Amino acid sequence: MSETQTATGPKKQHLIDPEVCIRCNTCEETCPVDAITHDDNNYVVDAEKCNFCLDCISPCPTGSIDNWRVVNAAYSIDDQFGWQELPAQEEIASAEDGGEAVDDEAAKLIAEAHSGSGGKSIAPASASKPTINLYNRGRPVTATVTGNFRLTEAEADNDVRHVILDFGDASFPILEGQSIGIIPPGSDENGKPHVIRLYSVASPRDGEKPKTNNLALTVKREPQGLCSNYVCDLKKGDTVQVTGPFGATFLMPDDPSANIIMICTGTGSAPFRGFTERRRRTMRDAPGRMMIYFGARRPEELPYFGPLQKVPDGLLRKHFAYSRVPGEPKTYVQDRMRATAEEMLVFLKNARTHIYICGLKGMEAGVDEALADICRSAGMDWASLRGDMRAQGRYHVETY
Secondary structure (H helix, E strand, O other): OOOOOOOOOOEEEEEOOOOOOOOOOHHHHHOOOOOEEEOOOOEEEOOOOOOOOOOOOOOOOOOOOOEEEEEOOOOOHHHHHOOOOOOOOOOOOOHHHOOOOOOHHHHHHHHHHHHOOOOOOOOOOOOOOOOOOOEEOOEOEEEEEEEEEEOOOOOOOOOEEEEEEEOOOOOOOOOOOOEEEEOOOOEOOOOOEOOOEEEEEOOOOOOOOOOOOEEEEEEEOOOOOHHHHHHHOOOOOOEEEEEEEEOOOOOOOOOOOOEEEEEEEHHHHHHHHHHHHHHHHHOOOOOOOEEEEEEEOOHHHOOOHHHHHHOOOOOOEEEEEEOOOOOOOOOOHHHHHHHOHHHHHHHHOOOOEEEEEEEOOOHHHHHHHHHHHHHHHOOOOHHHHHHHHHHOOOEEEEEO
8 A cells, every 4th residue: 555545534636637638558468466457438547456556657658647636535436437637636524514625745645746747748839629429348449441552662671551431321539639539349368458559649639531431541551460451452442440539738739830740650640631621721821830740760651742842832841860871871850850959949949849659669768858958959848848838738749
């Protein structure tokens, strides 16, 4: 039992925010004491098992895991399975109203519960209200494959696919930056259904073409990837079981004056294709600027490389970084950021700038260090600025 949780009196309970959680299973895989479990609806924390080790906090790509409440009696697993949103902080009994007294330690617990263990993302103030968890494993929606196109060159080492799913007459509202779940058919070696895999949506809210009830995914085939191979092998006319939508913070601002800086590697480009298409369709003359730093091993392995060349700089300023081009030095997105520090500083000094980072988890530290270096060169404190941007819904990280 934790030093901050006693046998009697108020207790701090670790909870997962069902509105923000994208059901990626990272927390359950990480937890060393099997305190995290899930049903068809939510991922939850068993208060009787959780020892507050915090091992699950850092791997979570959304911050949904970093939530706490002080309670007189712990919420049960069944309570949490039924939630659509986190409950408000309950009133803790006090001596004045005939209950147990709230001492300084209890007050401290409440303060800790509200602050969490780290910075959390919140949605941009201007973002549309997302629909979440409309479909789950127990009640999925069936989508039909209407296209499956290879995005990388045939000689490239990576096979990345653009897969289009049509929902027919079923309602599946999506916003740029949200994810969906794919249910791989079959069972694992223990006879249990395969864990749902999450994929970011790569199209704008009104579909691949305006006013179509479909969406696109950007999927890289992994040699031993059960779901990635399943999705990459889908053919036109095949049907897929889909859950979601998921994600309530990694959303595009609906503000034409917002500057949007997008930093990604590989299939991390998926949500940014949706961002770019949304602005191209509805805010073509927006005063806010869009800029992308996009990393890959080689140009032929960069998803959407051809279409990106056709996007005018007036809509999207593009910086590419290649780490495996023969005869050239290895260049990563953080290197391109430092090389364009003056351009980046213009945006960092603007209160209308939003930063989005999406890709492999290993990129996050390098990008953060580059932003710190760029700020330091101008006498700015990146840690402070990052905290302010996150609190204002202008800084978002989704890595995996």
